[in-house]
Amino acid sequence: MSLTKKIILILLPIICLILSLFLGRYSIAPGTLFKVLLSKVCFFLPIEKTWSNTVEVVLFRIRFPRAVMALLVGSGLSISGASFQGMFHNPLVSPYLLGVSSGAGFGAAVALMMNLPAVGIQGMAICFGIIAVLITYTISRVSKTTPILMLVLSGVVVSSLFMALISLVKYTADPYDKLPAIVFWLMGSLGSSKFEDVLITVPIMGLGMATLLLLRWRINLLSMGEREARAMGVNAELMKKIIIVASTFISAAAVSVCGIVGWVGLVIPHICRMWVGPDHRLLLPATISIGSAYLLLIDDLARTAVQAEIPLGVLTAIIGAPFFAFLLRRSQGGWM
DSSP states (O other), X not given: OOHHHHHHHHHHHHHHHHHHHHOSSSOOOHHHHHHHHHHHHXXXXXXXXXXXXXXXXXXXXXXXXXXXXXXXXXXXXXXXXXXXXXXXXXXTOOTTTTSHHHHHHHHHHHHHHTTOOHHHHHHHHHHHHHHHHHHHHXXXXXXXXXXXXXXXXXXXXXXXXXXXXXXXXXXXXXXXXXXXXXXXXXXXXXXXXXXXXHHHHHHHHHHHHHHHHHTHHHHHHHTTOHHHHHHTTOOHHHHHHHHHHHHHHHHHHHHHHHOOOOSHHHHHHHHHHHHHOSOXXXXXXXXXXXXXXXXXXXXXXXXXXXXXXXXXXXXXHHXXXXXXXXXHHHHTTSOO
């Protein structure tokens, strides 16, 4: 990878983060924004406070936590999608393949029905997301191995089961109170993001992403096929378990804080593959940068395009589906 590309990948999320702090219905002048940020970062500098407390509340209690969460979720879903595409050696795989999104969605729907607080909703979503993947993995076990095809088929079965359970919860929910909350949550949003959510999510997603980054050269071998990976001395079964566990925790944590946001983990790895190539040693770090910037820009559009906030999952589908169709036509169905 050239030095120019490395610089772009490093600066892209930072630039998008700064730009997102300007965007919103409450206008903040650029000079004021930078003075507020400097006063918090460089507290030893004598910066006179010429702004109101409202500015600090908007920046540090509303916009900044939401922007950080968008960066985190975008990078997590993107690296999980790239890892799954390499492990399954299939360009049509997403992080939700094994049922984590439908399981987490069911857990959150049950928590909303029970009037649990935000922490309870996140905890239920993460737990049921993990349970869904455990069921998928258990079903796919054949003679102490987990064939790729069995994993895919088991994921389809478990996803369908939990989607049916979500429909059952929605059918029994109070149509004036609980049902709208469940439907809006499932469509995806970062509107309720707080620093407390960031503190809960960062350790889970950070550990998962670090694990995938450490294994990225082994994912290169898995992408050539299990037989070739074993011939190169890689324990394919162990690597699949680690990748599935890391990706599951990342995806479950992402769904728990923003609902089901599709297409990010499917489209971004293809964009990065066109930019840096198929080598996962370069591809996975690139997905972290581009995926985080992409979801942050989509969230900025969701909260500023119209008067009412557009659900995040709706926008990612509207933008991601046509773009993915374009990529399919361009590659003529080959590995992009």
